[in-house]
Amino acid sequence: MEQVTTVGIDLAKRVFALHGADGAGRAVLRRTLRRDQVMEAVAALPPCVIGMEAGSGAHEWARRFRTLGHTPKLMAAKFVAPYRRNGKNDGNDAEAICEAVSRPGMRFVPIKSLEQQALLSLHRVRQGFIAERTGTINRLRGLLTEFGVVLPLRSVIVRRDASKAAEALPGLARRAIDDLLAHLRVLDERIAAYDRELEAQARGCEPAQRLMKIRGVGTLSALAIVATVGDARDFKSGRQFAAWLGLTPRQHSSGGKSRLGHITKRGDAYLRCLLVQGARSVLHTATRHADRMSRWVQGVETRRGYHRALVAIASKNARIAWALLSRNEELRIE
The missing domain is CATH 3.30.420.140 (YqgF/RNase H-like domain)
Known part of the structure; x- marks a missing residue:
């Protein structure tokens, strides 16, 4: 053989x-x-x-x-x-x-270490608790609606008014609502515990500390990038990293004509979601600053609209994060 x-x-x-x-x-x-x-x-x-x-x-x-x-x-x-x-x-x-x-042009997924996977497990379990909390709140609202009590979408109001509204309901329904509220409190405690653990991990992680200096990149985003990417030098450029996260436009080009569509949404949806959420805070606070980044953000929103501006900010932050990790540098604020 x-x-x-x-x-x-x-x-x-x-x-x-x-x-x-x-x-x-x-x-x-x-x-x-x-x-x-x-x-x-x-x-x-x-x-x-x-x-x-x-x-x-x-x-x-x-x-x-x-x-x-x-x-x-x-x-x-x-x-x-x-x-x-x-x-x-x-x-x-x-x-x-x-x-x-064996194909020379194949794109490979970086192999994660045990530490990276352990850190990502905190993110995944926390996201699961958040999804379960959202489902519990919706279950509360749906149950109360069956008895003619319609609560707003805001979770703060649901927590505050659900118990009061349940007092006028039959005993069995009141018991079900009390159980849901108790379960909601347990989920809040677990999510808070995971938040504290992730903050402690971020304080002890030097690459995450450097990434957190980027506007729109907080504790969760920084730790998720460090745990997901590992060695940023596996990517040739910041644009390749942004494309790996699905933050670049999909192409439908032919005959010399370039046609760009919506973003590809490839790669890690959780990390992409964190970057877009961070971009919202950058966009919402841009009018309070006069630095170069804020001026650029406001210009993109004026020219291309709110949602495209969010994607542009998220893509820029991904490229900056790649540069800091691959070159082992600190962010230079202009």
Whole structure:
């Protein structure tokens, strides 16, 4: 058998498919393995490039394969799909991954460390609690509406008036509303605890401290960028980083005519959301400042409108963040 130089692995919960190719691109390895057999099989291979789709558990497998002397690379699943030649199954997926990882123009996902994933887990769980809190408030409003009590959308008013409105309701309904209010208080406490932990993490993270000097980048945004990106030098430029976050326009150009549409919305939706939310604060406070950034922000809003100005600010902040991280510099305020 020829020496394997490139391997594609289709990750799964129990059964993994491997496809290996030699230096000429010929298939020399096709295997189906159980989860507990993967490390032994990969350890027996010579040092090679191992491609995987960036899904659940991919970063952990990449870290393990790296300790064996291999070069793991992760790719978005949508970039792998065009290389699948036949119907979708595990073997064809592994072959497509093996083909895609060898393409010179392929864009890869940075491999996260254990610390990065642990930090991101705080963000994910906190976001889950926030979504659950929003759902609980909506459930309260919907339940009270069934009894003719219509509360405004503002959460402060719902918290304040729900208990008072429940006093006139039957006992069973009152009990349900009291349980929802108690659950809401528990969620508030958990979210506050996560906020305190993230603030403590930000105080001890020097790159996050540098990023927080950017207007519109706070504790959450700075920590999320540090945990998501890792080594910013994996990106060639700030524009590539902004494009990776989905903050650049989608192109529909042909025949020498350039047509730009809405932003692509690729990449990490959570990080993109944080940057856009931070852009809102920059835009809303721009009239109070006379610096170069504020003048530019007001000019963009005048020319292109409110929402495009938000995206432009978020994209600019992403590029500034890339420059600070990749060059290990402090923000120079003009």
